[in-house]
Amino acid sequence: MKNKIVYVIFSLIAGLFILNACRHEILNPGNGSGGGTGGGGNLPPTSNCNPDSVYFVNDIMPLISSNCTMSGCHDNITHADGVNLTTYTKIMGYVRPGDAANSKLYKVIIKTDGDRMPPPPMAPMTTAQKALIQKWINQGAKNNSCIGSCDTTVFTYSGAVKPIMDNKCAGCHNPSNLGGNIDVSTFAAVRVVALNGKLYGSIAHQTGYSPMPKNAAKLSDCEIRQVQKWIIAGSQNN
Numbered sequence: 739m740k741n742k743i744v745y746v747i748f749s750l751i752a753g754l755f756i757l758n759a760c761r762h763e764i765l766n767p768g769n770g771s772g773g774g775t776g777g778g779g780n781l782p783p784t785s786n787c788n789p790d791s792v793y794f795v796n797d798i799m800p801l802i803s804s805n806c807t808m809s810g811c812h813d814n815i816t817h818a819d820g821v822n823l824t825t826y827t828k829i830m831g832y833v834r835p836g837d838a839a840n841s842k843l844y845k846v847i848i849k850t851d852g853d854r855m856p857p858p859p860m861a862p863m864t865t866a867q868k869a870l871i872q873k874w875i876n877q878g879a880k881n882n883s884c885i886g887s888c889d890t891t892v893f894t895y896s897g898a899v900k901p902i903m904d905n906k907c908a909g910c911h912n913p914s915n916l917g918g919n920i921d922v923s924t925f926a927a928v929r930v931v932a933l934n935g936k937l938y939g940s941i942a943h944q945t946g947y948s949p950m951p952k953n954a955a956k957l958s959d960c961e962i963r964q965v966q967k968w969i970i971a972g973s974q975n976n
């Protein structure tokens with residue numbers, strides 16, 4: 739009997755420690771800016787990403803996949819205007835390495851008239867996204883990539899979730915282009931799919947959900963974990 743009581747007390751204390759450990763992890767969002775590599779920020783020690791470099795695989799292809807290669811546009815099936823932007827080699831047909839100003843890819847995204855890409859009524863790319871493409875071209879438009887640009891201790895909306903949504907999802911999911919009737923272009927809109935389970939289900943490729951990002955590489959385990967931790971911590975506007 740006495741042994742049993744000691745055991746119960748011990749279990750309770752151990753349980754408290756474990757609970758506390760989890761809570762500690764959740765409440766400690768770290769201080770890095772996370773997300774894309776182009777914007778710099780605090781990177782984990784294992785990262786080989788140079789914060790001053792823009793990487794095709796990490797930064798540019800996701801941006802093009804979510805803004806240009808959706809169905810009906812520059813994908814393998816439609817290739818609107820004969821333009822297919824689904825691979826590095828194909829994209830390079832519209833790029834002059836080192837010279838963004840004379841690269842068709844850059845020229846069309848900074849247009850302000852009806853010829854702008856993505857075309858109206860779709861939303862233009864953001865200033866930051868245009869700058870990223872410009873910088874990548876001016877740095878030589880290499881087919882480069884780096885590892886470890888993501889940090890799972892960063893899981894705030896602004897530091898982790900928003901950069902992923904903006905760069906890999908929002909082109910297909912904003913009020914002017916509502917793929918699957920889903921919007922992830924604002925905090926309020928992402929919160930809706932965070933709460934109904936669709937956000938995690940789709941990025942983790944769970945059965946019963948459409949795998950996202952559509953027709954593009956799965957998010958890294960680290961990115962999926964960041965989004966998951968943000969959801970578990972209450973999908974706050976932090």
Ligand code: HEC
Nearest residue numbers: 804808906907910917918920936937940947948950951952
């Ligand atoms: C190229 C366009 C495109 C990109 C990029 C894209 N989506 Fe989608 N998404 C769609 C379309 C279209 C649908 C409707 C279902 C379908 O066609 O598979 C959809 C459906 C969804 C759904 C509903 C899934 C379900 O099973 O109900 C969610 C949630 C979603 N997307 C989130 C995302 C997130 C998060 C990203 C970025 C990681 C993303 N999408 C990237 C086009 C896209």
